[in-house]
Amino acid sequence: MVLPRFVRPKEGDGESSPNLYVANCGPAVGLSYDTIASVFSSFGGVKGVYAADESGARVIISFLESTSAHSAFKALNGQPCPSLGGRSLHICRSILQPPFSRVNDSVPVSLIASDLNIPGLYLFHDFISAKEEEELLQAVDNRPWKSLSKRRVQHYGYEFCYDTRNVDPKQYLGALPSFVSFILERVSSFPNINDPADLDLDQLTVNEYPPGVGLSPHIDTHSAFEGLIFSLSLAGPCVMEFRRYTAGSWASKTEVKVENPDSCTELSRKAIYLPPRSMLLLSGEARYAWHHYIPHHKIDKVKETAIRRGSRRVSFTFRKVRTGPCQCEFPQYCDSQG
Known part of the structure; x- marks a missing residue:
């Protein structure tokens, strides 16, 4: 209903x-x-x-x-x-x-990544068990949170700077916490990972989203991180939208974040449902050329069903800090090459 x-x-x-x-x-x-x-x-x-x-x-x-x-x-x-x-x-x-504006009014929400036909996008359901989810949430709740304007965060390995959307590789916070070790081992089973060195993940951002809080459309800065981004969803579900823009509408900016996305020309919009305990992998084109975005909704419409977001959603985003310029195949979206 x-x-x-x-x-x-x-x-x-x-x-x-x-x-x-x-x-x-x-x-x-x-x-x-x-x-x-x-x-x-x-x-x-x-x-x-x-x-x-x-x-x-x-x-x-x-x-x-x-x-x-x-x-x-x-x-x-x-x-x-x-x-x-x-x-x-x-x-x-x-x-x-209207209960569903923006993503739900015109973009059908898929349940599996292959339906979106975005190269390099993978979604794995039930990547962890309910017991492991509970233990991860307890582990981060025992650690101090940093409050942003609408959500709370924790950083491990390297701190992410929201002003520059980058990290300082000289400011090392230490190894990733032991409570995520099993996750780092489990991602080695992901398909189409050509270089095992890409799995040497050294940066973790934990985000806690209250009901109705989402994420602005953005591409993770090319020069900041390597080509694999893993995002584990815990506690509550959400819909994530992917947008491919014409590069000319924003690529002159060094920060690949769209403050007013509706003013840009879009090539495509697609959306996927992220249930709790699922792991999302962005690689290749999905990582380098598509903006990802979480609409600011308390209720999402999925296959004609209204799904209310939980009292919180917690994401674990794993990345590898880049130490040199990006040389990806998408220079029109790349701050290193653009």
Whole structure:
């Protein structure tokens, strides 16, 4: 079932909306949806009461008429409501948006990498067991996290600098932690790895994504890392989109990250579902020429099914730091050659 998606409107845009966001109200505070609907229906017909998030303490009240929402807002916002146990309600306007914009509106989501037909892209389901997943999560949660604006990270081997999208090979943090040793051994079974030296992975970034937080479209800087990038998904699922742009629209930049991707000319867009415990490998064309991107969604649409992301998604991204210029076959996308 596809659930309605409500968001807070921009200033001045929500006056005609029939929907209200109500905090301190919901099953988590002992109020059933039927009770809430009954109380708010005194202001006019109620179309539905929906969970605003996973907390159970915030709801969306959807009226049939915007005038009803306006009356309820004036009467109850910031005021104790005797019919709801005397709770003070905190209310703001809310508007309805389509549940799946961007990746899900026009890009079908595949379950296996071969369906995407992107050379060098591989996805291995159940790469680790549920017990191994639990142990990995426990290991990183016992280590200090570094907070970014929307997510938390840990770096091992070499620290990744987000300002330059590069690493300083002279700033060595030490060997990768022992709790990932079994992963490094297991990736040796991956197909089409021509040089065993490519598996001498020495940099690990652990990302923790809260619900709704994704990743901007980018290609990992060619001059920073060698040709294999492994990404292990833990705890929660997501959809990853791949975009191939015309090089002329952005290749003059040394940083191969698209801040406003919709302004660029795209050759192709493809998407794949990454379940927990799966390992993604980017190599060759997939690594060097395709931007990868995680849409900022709380719900993804996969094969006509709505899949809600978990309370967190944790990724382990393994790479090998490059010590010389990149000499790949995609110079139009390469900061070393471009």
